[in-house]
Amino acid sequence: MTLIDGKATAAAIKAQIAEEVKEIVTNGGKQPHLAAILVGHDGGSETYVKNKVLACEQCGFKSTLIRYESNVTEEELLACVDKLNRDEDVDGFIVQLPLPTHIDEQKVIMAIDYKKDVDGFHPINVGRMSIGLPCFISATPLGILTLLKHYAVQTSGKKCVVLGRSNIVGKPMAQLMMQKQYGDATVTVCHSHSAHLKEECREADIIIAAIGRPGFVTADMVKEGAVVVDVGTTRVADPSRKSGFRLSGDVDFEAVAPKCSYITPVPGGVGPMTICSLMKNTLSAGKKEFYQ
Numbered sequence: 406m407t408l409i410d411g412k413a414t415a416a417a418i419k420a421q422i423a424e425e426v427k428e429i430v431t432n433g434g435k436q437p438h439l440a441a442i443l444v445g446h447d448g449g450s451e452t453y454v455k456n457k458v459l460a461c462e463q464c465g466f467k468s469t470l471i472r473y474e475s476n477v478t479e480e481e482l483l484a485c486v487d488k489l490n491r492d493e494d495v496d497g498f499i500v501q502l503p504l505p506t507h508i509d510e511q512k513v514i515m516a517i518d519y520k521k522d523v524d525g526f527h528p529i530n531v532g533r534m535s536i537g538l539p540c541f542i543s544a545t546p547l548g549i550l551t552l553l554k555h556y557a558v559q560t561s562g563k564k565c566v567v568l569g570r571s572n573i574v575g576k577p578m579a580q581l582m583m584q585k586q587y588g589d590a591t592v593t594v595c596h597s598h599s600a601h602l603k604e605e606c607r608e609a610d611i612i613i614a615a616i617g618r619p620g621f622v623t624a625d626m627v628k629e630g631a632v633v634v635d636v637g638t639t640r641v642a643d644p645s646r647k648s649g650f651r652l653s654g655d656v657d658f659e660a661v662a663p664k665c666s667y668i669t670p671v672p673g674g675v676g677p678m679t680i681c682s683l684m685k686n687t688l689s690a691g692k693k694e695f696y697q
């Protein structure tokens with residue numbers, strides 16, 4: 406069993422990005438600039454955004470954090486998006502999700518200029534991704550592809566089960582694993598209403614679990630020699646920790662790991678790669694790689 410080290414892989418990629426940024430700036434080019442909008446004080450979102458700002462520093466990017474209280478109006482938020490769309494210094498920006506329920510998340514995503522949508526959530530980027538055109542690809546699926554490639558995991562022709570159908574992970578992951586230029590695998594998507602979920606998993610060469618249910622994937626669901634990628638990051642109470650919680654993946658790691666050829670841990674697997682992929686997308690935005 407090989408433990409996939411997302412933390413080390415992400416650090417190596419961020420170091421490469423930092424080298425490239427140094428070269429760009431030395432040659433008189435512009436320092437890439439990522440802006441992030443954070444609404445409210447959700448613990449998970451606070452941590453993600455803090456880590457994104459930190460990653461910008463590690464990559465030599467400029468970063469701007471814009472904060473709103475959770476009672477911000479949709480109008481105020483849309484005005485901020487519009488301002489960032491028009492700010493020539495900002496190469497890319499994200500609106501950290503989830504947003505408070507009185508704000509229409511899809512409306513906010515649609516308002517982002519797709520050329521600055523480094524999260525890859527705008528329908529133009531989602532559509533381009535689904536037909537294999539150059540675009541910003543959602544950071545978690547892109548991070549998983551990068552990780553599998555880094556560890557030379559064979560995906561072509563393999564049977565891949567994606568657990569979960571979210572717009573951020575499950576759907577784009579399934580699309581990418583299916584496409585010839587990325588995963589080139591045979592893909593099955595399972596979700597909360599799938600009738601034969603366990604059986605589907607048992608036949609899978611690769612399982613990508615993104616359902617947000619701690620320990621959902623048990624040893625009886627995993628074939629000997631399978632590759633298991635755990636996207637889950639649910640906070641569960643842990644009084645022994647200073648923070649009072651620990652992150653729990655979707656996979657029962659202790660029981661599943663001995664059966665795997667490769668497995669990602671939580672934390673230290675997919676999480677660091679997600680942030681690293683956002684950095685890749687920001688560099689692409691700075692270089693106007695996909696759009697003028």
Ligand code: GUN
Pocket residue numbers: 499500501502503524544545573
């Ligand atoms: N919330 C959870 N994951 C993400 C992400 O990748 N981007 C944004 N903007 N919000 C998130």
